[in-house]
Amino acid sequence: MRFLGFIIVCLTGALLLYGTGEFPDWGDPNSPASIHLSDHYIEKAVEETQVPNLVTAVLADYRGFDTMFETAVVFCAGLACFLLLRDFSQKKERFYRHTPTGVILHVKDSKKILKVGKEFEHMDKDWVPSDLIIKTVCRILIPFIQIYAMYVVAHGDFSPGGGFQGGVIFGSSLILLAISYDLKTLVRRVKEKVFGIFAALGVLIYVGIGVICMFMGGNFLDYSRLAPLVPGDPHHIRALGMLGVEIGVGIAVTAAMAIIYINIVSEGRHDEGL
Amino acid sequence: MDILVILFLVTGLFFFLGGAVGIIRMPDFYSRLHPAGKLDTLGIFAMVTGLAIYNLHHFSFDALLLSAKMFLIVFFVFLSSPTATHSIVDAGMRAGLRHWTKKKRKG
Numbered sequence: 001m002r003f004l005g006f007i008i009v010c011l012t013g014a015l016l017l018y019g020t021g022e023f024p025d026w027g028d029p030n031s032p033a034s035i036h037l038s039d040h041y042i043e044k045a046v047e048e049t050q051v052p053n054l055v056t057a058v059l060a061d062y063r064g065f066d067t068m069f070e071t072a073v074v075f076c077a078g079l080a081c082f083l084l085l086r087d088f089s090q091k092k093e094r095f096y097r098h099t100p101t102g103v104i105l106h107v108k109d110s111k112k113i114l115k116v117g118k119e120f121e122h123m124d125k126d127w128v129p130s131d132l133i134i135k136t137v138c139r140i141l142i143p144f145i146q147i148y149a150m151y152v153v154a155h156g157d158f159s160p161g162g163g164f165q166g167g168v169i170f171g172s173s174l175i176l177l178a179i180s181y182d183l184k185t186l187v188r189r190v191k192e193k194v195f196g197i198f199a200a201l202g203v204l205i206y207v208g209i210g211v212i213c214m215f216m217g218g219n220f221l222d223y224s225r226l227a228p229l230v231p232g233d234p235h236h237i238r239a240l241g242m243l244g245v246e247i248g249v250g251i252a253v254t255a256a257m258a259i260i261y262i263n264i265v266s267e268g269r270h271d272e273g274l
Numbered sequence: 275m276d277i278l279v280i281l282f283l284v285t286g287l288f289f290f291l292g293g294a295v296g297i298i299r300m301p302d303f304y305s306r307l308h309p310a311g312k313l314d315t316l317g318i319f320a321m322v323t324g325l326a327i328y329n330l331h332h333f334s335f336d337a338l339l340l341s342a343k344m345f346l347i348v349f350f351v352f353l354s355s356p357t358a359t360h361s362i363v364d365a366g367m368r369a370g371l372r373h374w375t376k377k378k379r380k381g
Contacts, residue, residue: 131364137357144350 049238056157060242064221068206070164071249075203078256082196085268095123122184122271130181138180145173153250157239163246167202167253174258183262187270192262195255202252209244221245275327282324289317302374303366311359315352322348 024031041058051057059067094107096114099121107114114120153166178186210221218225223241227234262270293313300306326341 131361134357134361134364137353141350141354 050235051239051242052158053156053160055160056162056242057238059162060157060245061221061223061238064210064245067245067249068210068221071203071206071252074164074256075199075252078199078259081260081263085263087268096120097123134180138176142173142177145176146170149173149250149254153246154243156246157242163249164253166246167250168257170250170254171257171261174254175261178261178265183266183270186258187262190258192259192270195258195262198251199255199259200252202248202250202255205248205251206245209241209248213241275331279324279328282320282327286317286319286321286324289313289320293317303371304363304373307359307362311356314355318351319348 024033028034041054041062045054045057045062046052049057049061051061094113096105096107096116097103097120098105099119104123105114105120116122149166149170151166152161152169153163156162156166174186174190177189209223209226212229213222213225214220216225216228221241223238226241227237230237230240232240290313293309296309296313297306300309322344326344329341329344330337
Protein backbone atom coordinates (compact mmCIF):
# COMPACT_ATOMS: atom_id res chain seq x y z
CA MET A 1 0.00 0.00 0.00
CA ARG A 2 2.77 2.36 0.93
CA PHE A 3 4.67 1.36 -2.22
CA LEU A 4 1.60 2.08 -4.31
CA GLY A 5 1.30 5.50 -2.74
CA PHE A 6 4.95 6.20 -3.49
CA ILE A 7 4.46 5.29 -7.15
CA ILE A 8 1.38 7.51 -7.42
CA VAL A 9 3.24 10.43 -5.87
CA CYS A 10 6.19 9.94 -8.25
CA LEU A 11 3.91 9.69 -11.30
CA THR A 12 1.97 12.82 -10.35
CA GLY A 13 5.20 14.69 -9.71
CA ALA A 14 6.62 13.65 -13.05
CA LEU A 15 3.41 14.68 -14.80
CA LEU A 16 3.48 18.10 -13.14
CA LEU A 17 7.15 18.57 -14.03
CA TYR A 18 6.39 17.59 -17.61
CA GLY A 19 3.62 20.18 -17.65
CA THR A 20 5.97 22.90 -16.41
CA GLY A 21 8.06 22.48 -19.55
CA GLU A 22 5.22 23.91 -21.62
CA PHE A 23 5.06 27.12 -19.60
CA PRO A 24 6.27 30.33 -21.17
CA ASP A 25 9.68 31.44 -20.01
CA TRP A 26 10.01 33.71 -17.02
CA GLY A 27 9.37 37.28 -18.17
CA ASP A 28 8.86 36.21 -21.78
CA PRO A 29 7.53 39.29 -23.64
CA ASN A 30 5.64 37.10 -26.13
CA SER A 31 3.69 35.09 -23.59
CA PRO A 32 -0.07 35.66 -23.57
CA ALA A 33 0.13 37.21 -20.09
CA SER A 34 2.41 39.99 -21.30
CA ILE A 35 0.76 40.55 -24.69
CA HIS A 36 -2.84 41.24 -23.87
CA LEU A 37 -3.94 39.82 -20.52
CA SER A 38 -2.23 42.17 -18.06
CA ASP A 39 -2.98 45.21 -20.19
CA HIS A 40 -6.62 44.26 -20.35
CA TYR A 41 -6.81 43.87 -16.59
CA ILE A 42 -5.10 47.17 -15.92
CA GLU A 43 -7.11 49.14 -18.46
CA LYS A 44 -10.55 47.61 -18.17
CA ALA A 45 -10.89 45.96 -14.77
CA VAL A 46 -12.26 48.94 -12.85
CA GLU A 47 -14.58 49.84 -15.70
CA GLU A 48 -15.89 46.31 -16.19
CA THR A 49 -16.27 45.17 -12.60
CA GLN A 50 -16.89 48.43 -10.71
CA VAL A 51 -14.58 47.17 -7.99
CA PRO A 52 -12.25 49.79 -6.57
CA ASN A 53 -9.45 47.33 -5.91
CA LEU A 54 -7.81 45.97 -9.05
CA VAL A 55 -6.10 43.04 -7.35
CA THR A 56 -9.32 41.71 -5.86
CA ALA A 57 -11.10 42.19 -9.16
CA VAL A 58 -8.53 39.94 -10.85
CA LEU A 59 -8.41 37.36 -8.07
CA ALA A 60 -12.06 36.97 -7.18
CA ASP A 61 -13.78 37.92 -10.43
CA TYR A 62 -11.68 37.22 -13.51
CA ARG A 63 -9.99 34.29 -11.83
CA GLY A 64 -12.83 33.25 -9.54
CA PHE A 65 -12.45 29.61 -10.53
CA ASP A 66 -8.83 29.59 -9.47
CA THR A 67 -9.62 31.11 -6.10
CA MET A 68 -12.48 28.68 -5.59
CA PHE A 69 -10.19 25.72 -5.99
CA GLU A 70 -7.59 27.37 -3.78
CA THR A 71 -10.23 27.40 -1.07
CA ALA A 72 -10.94 23.77 -1.83
CA VAL A 73 -7.21 23.03 -1.47
CA VAL A 74 -7.18 24.65 1.97
CA PHE A 75 -10.21 22.59 2.91
CA CYS A 76 -8.49 19.44 1.65
CA ALA A 77 -5.39 20.26 3.71
CA GLY A 78 -7.52 20.40 6.86
CA LEU A 79 -9.31 17.22 5.86
CA ALA A 80 -6.04 15.39 5.19
CA CYS A 81 -4.66 16.43 8.58
CA PHE A 82 -7.79 15.13 10.24
CA LEU A 83 -7.83 11.84 8.33
CA LEU A 84 -4.13 11.10 8.72
CA LEU A 85 -3.53 12.22 12.28
CA ARG A 86 -6.77 11.91 14.24
CA ASP A 87 -6.37 9.23 16.87
CA PHE A 88 -9.51 8.01 18.59
CA SER A 89 -7.87 5.20 20.57
CA GLN A 90 -7.99 5.39 24.33
CA LYS A 91 -4.78 6.05 26.15
CA LYS A 92 -3.41 3.28 28.34
CA GLU A 93 -1.98 5.54 30.99
CA ARG A 94 -3.98 8.35 32.45
CA PHE A 95 -3.08 11.26 34.61
CA TYR A 96 -5.51 12.96 36.93
CA ARG A 97 -5.14 15.92 39.20
CA HIS A 98 -7.00 16.17 42.46
CA THR A 99 -8.14 19.74 42.15
CA PRO A 100 -8.27 20.87 45.81
CA THR A 101 -4.85 19.52 46.74
CA GLY A 102 -3.07 19.52 43.41
CA VAL A 103 -1.95 15.91 43.89
CA ILE A 104 -1.39 14.13 40.61
CA LEU A 105 -2.48 10.54 40.12
CA HIS A 106 -0.91 8.29 37.52
CA VAL A 107 -3.28 5.46 36.59
CA LYS A 108 -1.58 2.66 34.68
CA ASP A 109 -4.52 0.29 34.52
CA SER A 110 -6.48 1.23 31.43
CA LYS A 111 -9.74 -0.11 32.84
CA LYS A 112 -9.80 2.12 35.88
CA ILE A 113 -11.44 5.36 34.98
CA LEU A 114 -11.87 8.12 37.50
CA LYS A 115 -14.85 10.37 37.24
CA VAL A 116 -13.81 13.76 36.04
CA GLY A 117 -15.70 16.58 37.60
CA LYS A 118 -15.30 18.90 40.51
CA GLU A 119 -12.84 16.70 42.34
CA PHE A 120 -10.58 15.37 39.62
CA GLU A 121 -9.51 16.76 36.28
CA HIS A 122 -7.69 15.29 33.33
CA MET A 123 -3.96 15.78 33.07
CA ASP A 124 -1.34 14.90 30.53
CA LYS A 125 2.27 13.95 30.79
CA ASP A 126 3.57 17.12 29.16
CA TRP A 127 1.19 19.41 30.97
CA VAL A 128 2.53 22.84 31.74
CA PRO A 129 0.74 25.23 34.10
CA SER A 130 -0.51 28.16 32.08
CA ASP A 131 0.75 31.52 33.20
CA LEU A 132 -1.62 34.10 34.67
CA ILE A 133 0.04 37.05 32.93
CA ILE A 134 -0.06 35.41 29.53
CA LYS A 135 -3.63 34.25 30.03
CA THR A 136 -4.85 37.70 31.02
CA VAL A 137 -3.11 39.53 28.20
CA CYS A 138 -4.31 37.01 25.63
CA ARG A 139 -7.83 37.33 26.95
CA ILE A 140 -7.63 41.07 26.34
CA LEU A 141 -5.98 40.77 22.93
CA ILE A 142 -7.96 37.95 21.32
CA PRO A 143 -11.17 39.97 20.73
CA PHE A 144 -9.18 42.75 19.09
CA ILE A 145 -7.42 40.27 16.84
CA GLN A 146 -10.75 38.80 15.84
CA ILE A 147 -12.27 42.20 15.10
CA TYR A 148 -9.23 43.03 13.00
CA ALA A 149 -9.61 39.74 11.14
CA MET A 150 -13.22 40.56 10.31
CA TYR A 151 -12.16 44.01 9.17
CA VAL A 152 -9.60 42.46 6.83
CA VAL A 153 -12.24 40.12 5.38
CA ALA A 154 -14.88 42.82 5.03
CA HIS A 155 -12.50 45.34 3.52
CA GLY A 156 -11.07 42.88 1.03
CA ASP A 157 -12.68 44.41 -2.03
CA PHE A 158 -11.57 47.96 -1.22
CA SER A 159 -8.08 47.63 0.15
CA PRO A 160 -5.40 44.96 0.52
CA GLY A 161 -6.80 42.04 2.42
CA GLY A 162 -9.41 39.43 1.79
CA GLY A 163 -10.67 36.09 2.85
CA PHE A 164 -7.40 34.20 3.03
CA GLN A 165 -5.59 36.80 5.10
CA GLY A 166 -8.55 37.50 7.37
CA GLY A 167 -9.15 33.80 7.85
CA VAL A 168 -5.54 33.22 8.81
CA ILE A 169 -5.66 36.07 11.35
CA PHE A 170 -8.89 34.74 12.82
CA GLY A 171 -7.45 31.23 12.95
CA SER A 172 -4.33 32.51 14.66
CA SER A 173 -6.47 34.09 17.37
CA LEU A 174 -7.93 30.65 18.05
CA ILE A 175 -4.43 29.19 18.11
CA LEU A 176 -3.39 31.92 20.55
CA LEU A 177 -6.20 30.80 22.82
CA ALA A 178 -4.92 27.23 22.62
CA ILE A 179 -1.35 28.31 23.40
CA SER A 180 -2.11 30.70 26.23
CA TYR A 181 -4.62 28.48 28.01
CA ASP A 182 -4.36 24.93 26.79
CA LEU A 183 -5.60 22.92 23.88
CA LYS A 184 -8.47 21.50 25.88
CA THR A 185 -9.90 24.96 26.44
CA LEU A 186 -10.11 25.51 22.71
CA VAL A 187 -11.51 22.05 22.01
CA ARG A 188 -14.08 22.49 24.77
CA ARG A 189 -15.14 25.93 23.54
CA VAL A 190 -15.40 24.98 19.88
CA LYS A 191 -16.16 21.36 19.18
CA GLU A 192 -14.24 19.48 16.57
CA LYS A 193 -17.42 18.88 14.63
CA VAL A 194 -18.10 22.61 14.45
CA PHE A 195 -14.70 23.23 12.90
CA GLY A 196 -15.33 20.51 10.34
CA ILE A 197 -18.76 21.85 9.47
CA PHE A 198 -17.46 25.40 9.16
CA ALA A 199 -14.60 24.35 6.89
CA ALA A 200 -17.10 22.71 4.56
CA LEU A 201 -19.57 25.58 4.94
CA GLY A 202 -16.97 28.09 3.74
CA VAL A 203 -16.39 26.20 0.52
CA LEU A 204 -20.14 25.73 0.18
CA ILE A 205 -20.76 29.49 0.42
CA TYR A 206 -18.26 30.12 -2.37
CA VAL A 207 -19.62 27.43 -4.65
CA GLY A 208 -23.20 28.30 -3.66
CA ILE A 209 -22.81 31.89 -4.81
CA GLY A 210 -21.52 30.57 -8.12
CA VAL A 211 -24.46 28.20 -8.46
CA ILE A 212 -26.97 30.95 -7.59
CA CYS A 213 -25.46 32.97 -10.43
CA MET A 214 -26.17 30.02 -12.72
CA PHE A 215 -29.77 29.81 -11.53
CA MET A 216 -30.20 33.49 -12.28
CA GLY A 217 -29.28 32.75 -15.88
CA GLY A 218 -25.62 33.69 -15.99
CA ASN A 219 -22.36 31.83 -16.02
CA PHE A 220 -20.89 30.20 -12.95
CA LEU A 221 -19.62 32.98 -10.64
CA ASP A 222 -21.00 35.74 -12.85
CA TYR A 223 -21.79 38.09 -9.98
CA SER A 224 -23.65 40.64 -12.06
CA ARG A 225 -26.60 38.24 -12.22
CA LEU A 226 -27.13 38.59 -8.49
CA ALA A 227 -28.44 42.13 -8.92
CA PRO A 228 -32.18 41.31 -8.63
CA LEU A 229 -31.59 39.48 -5.36
CA VAL A 230 -29.80 42.27 -3.57
CA PRO A 231 -31.33 45.67 -2.92
CA GLY A 232 -29.22 48.72 -3.56
CA ASP A 233 -27.09 50.12 -6.32
CA PRO A 234 -26.65 47.47 -9.04
CA HIS A 235 -23.25 48.94 -9.92
CA HIS A 236 -21.76 47.52 -6.76
CA ILE A 237 -23.17 44.05 -7.24
CA ARG A 238 -19.84 42.58 -8.30
CA ALA A 239 -18.13 43.98 -5.21
CA LEU A 240 -20.91 42.52 -3.07
CA GLY A 241 -20.61 39.13 -4.74
CA MET A 242 -16.90 39.17 -4.08
CA LEU A 243 -17.55 40.09 -0.45
CA GLY A 244 -19.78 37.03 -0.11
CA VAL A 245 -17.15 34.86 -1.69
CA GLU A 246 -14.47 36.30 0.59
CA ILE A 247 -16.56 35.57 3.66
CA GLY A 248 -16.77 31.96 2.51
CA VAL A 249 -13.02 31.83 2.02
CA GLY A 250 -12.47 33.38 5.46
CA ILE A 251 -14.66 30.82 7.21
CA ALA A 252 -13.03 27.90 5.40
CA VAL A 253 -9.49 29.11 6.12
CA THR A 254 -10.23 29.78 9.80
CA ALA A 255 -11.64 26.32 10.37
CA ALA A 256 -8.90 24.61 8.36
CA MET A 257 -6.19 26.45 10.32
CA ALA A 258 -7.71 25.36 13.61
CA ILE A 259 -8.11 21.74 12.46
CA ILE A 260 -4.52 21.58 11.22
CA TYR A 261 -3.13 23.12 14.40
CA ILE A 262 -5.11 20.98 16.79
CA ASN A 263 -4.31 17.74 15.02
CA ILE A 264 -0.62 18.35 14.45
CA VAL A 265 0.15 19.73 17.88
CA SER A 266 -1.46 16.92 19.85
CA GLU A 267 -0.68 14.18 17.32
CA GLY A 268 -4.38 13.71 16.78
CA ARG A 269 -5.28 12.98 20.39
CA HIS A 270 -6.72 16.43 21.10
CA ASP A 271 -5.54 16.32 24.68
CA GLU A 272 -2.57 18.54 25.20
CA GLY A 273 -0.47 20.48 22.78
CA LEU A 274 2.79 22.32 23.15
CA MET B 275 6.88 71.83 16.92
CA ASP B 276 9.40 70.38 14.48
CA ILE B 277 12.04 70.38 17.17
CA LEU B 278 9.77 68.30 19.38
CA VAL B 279 9.19 65.80 16.55
CA ILE B 280 12.90 65.49 15.86
CA LEU B 281 13.62 65.10 19.54
CA PHE B 282 11.13 62.23 19.87
CA LEU B 283 12.34 60.50 16.71
CA VAL B 284 15.96 60.74 17.75
CA THR B 285 15.11 59.39 21.19
CA GLY B 286 13.31 56.48 19.58
CA LEU B 287 16.19 55.79 17.22
CA PHE B 288 18.62 55.97 20.12
CA PHE B 289 16.67 53.31 22.00
CA PHE B 290 16.37 51.15 18.90
CA LEU B 291 20.11 51.41 18.30
CA GLY B 292 20.88 50.61 21.92
CA GLY B 293 18.50 47.66 21.84
CA ALA B 294 19.98 46.31 18.62
CA VAL B 295 23.51 46.57 19.98
CA GLY B 296 22.33 44.96 23.20
CA ILE B 297 20.78 41.99 21.41
CA ILE B 298 24.10 41.28 19.74
CA ARG B 299 26.43 42.08 22.61
CA MET B 300 24.69 40.56 25.62
CA PRO B 301 26.19 37.29 26.84
CA ASP B 302 23.23 34.89 27.04
CA PHE B 303 19.62 34.14 26.19
CA TYR B 304 17.95 35.88 29.12
CA SER B 305 19.99 39.06 29.05
CA ARG B 306 19.48 39.34 25.30
CA LEU B 307 15.75 39.31 25.80
CA HIS B 308 16.05 42.29 28.11
CA PRO B 309 17.11 44.82 25.42
CA ALA B 310 14.71 43.18 22.97
CA GLY B 311 11.77 43.90 25.25
CA LYS B 312 12.92 47.41 26.12
CA LEU B 313 13.51 48.32 22.50
CA ASP B 314 10.02 47.34 21.50
CA THR B 315 8.26 49.36 24.16
CA LEU B 316 10.07 52.61 24.78
CA GLY B 317 11.53 52.88 21.27
CA ILE B 318 8.15 52.47 19.61
CA PHE B 319 6.52 54.82 22.12
CA ALA B 320 8.99 57.62 21.33
CA MET B 321 8.87 57.05 17.58
CA VAL B 322 5.09 56.96 17.37
CA THR B 323 4.74 60.01 19.59
CA GLY B 324 7.02 61.90 17.21
CA LEU B 325 5.10 60.71 14.16
CA ALA B 326 1.73 61.49 15.74
CA ILE B 327 2.80 65.05 16.50
CA TYR B 328 4.14 65.42 12.97
CA ASN B 329 0.82 64.19 11.63
CA LEU B 330 -1.01 66.95 13.53
CA HIS B 331 0.82 69.65 11.56
CA HIS B 332 -2.34 70.56 9.69
CA PHE B 333 -4.81 70.20 12.45
CA SER B 334 -8.10 68.54 11.51
CA PHE B 335 -10.39 65.91 12.93
CA ASP B 336 -9.07 63.29 10.49
CA ALA B 337 -5.49 63.94 11.50
CA LEU B 338 -6.44 63.70 15.16
CA LEU B 339 -8.15 60.36 14.52
CA LEU B 340 -5.09 59.05 12.70
CA SER B 341 -2.86 60.08 15.57
CA ALA B 342 -5.14 58.33 18.02
CA LYS B 343 -4.94 55.20 15.89
CA MET B 344 -1.16 55.43 15.99
CA PHE B 345 -1.30 55.41 19.76
CA LEU B 346 -3.40 52.26 19.55
CA ILE B 347 -0.32 50.61 18.02
CA VAL B 348 1.67 51.70 21.06
CA PHE B 349 -1.04 50.36 23.35
CA PHE B 350 -1.02 46.93 21.76
CA VAL B 351 2.76 46.74 21.62
CA PHE B 352 2.88 47.72 25.29
CA LEU B 353 0.53 44.86 26.06
CA SER B 354 1.97 42.17 23.86
CA SER B 355 5.72 42.76 23.80
CA PRO B 356 6.44 42.38 27.55
CA THR B 357 4.09 39.41 27.64
CA ALA B 358 5.96 37.76 24.80
CA THR B 359 9.28 38.40 26.54
CA HIS B 360 7.85 37.01 29.75
CA SER B 361 6.62 33.84 28.08
CA ILE B 362 9.91 33.28 26.26
CA VAL B 363 11.83 33.61 29.54
CA ASP B 364 9.32 31.25 31.14
CA ALA B 365 9.89 28.70 28.39
CA GLY B 366 13.65 29.04 28.85
CA MET B 367 13.36 28.42 32.58
CA ARG B 368 11.15 25.38 32.03
CA ALA B 369 13.51 23.96 29.46
CA GLY B 370 16.23 24.18 32.12
CA LEU B 371 18.48 26.78 30.58
CA ARG B 372 20.93 28.14 33.16
CA HIS B 373 21.45 31.85 33.34
CA TRP B 374 24.83 33.36 32.64
CA THR B 375 27.20 34.15 35.47
CA LYS B 376 30.64 35.68 35.51
CA LYS B 377 33.24 32.92 35.55
CA LYS B 378 34.78 32.41 38.97
CA ARG B 379 38.51 32.55 39.43
CA LYS B 380 40.22 29.25 40.02
CA GLY B 381 41.54 28.47 43.49
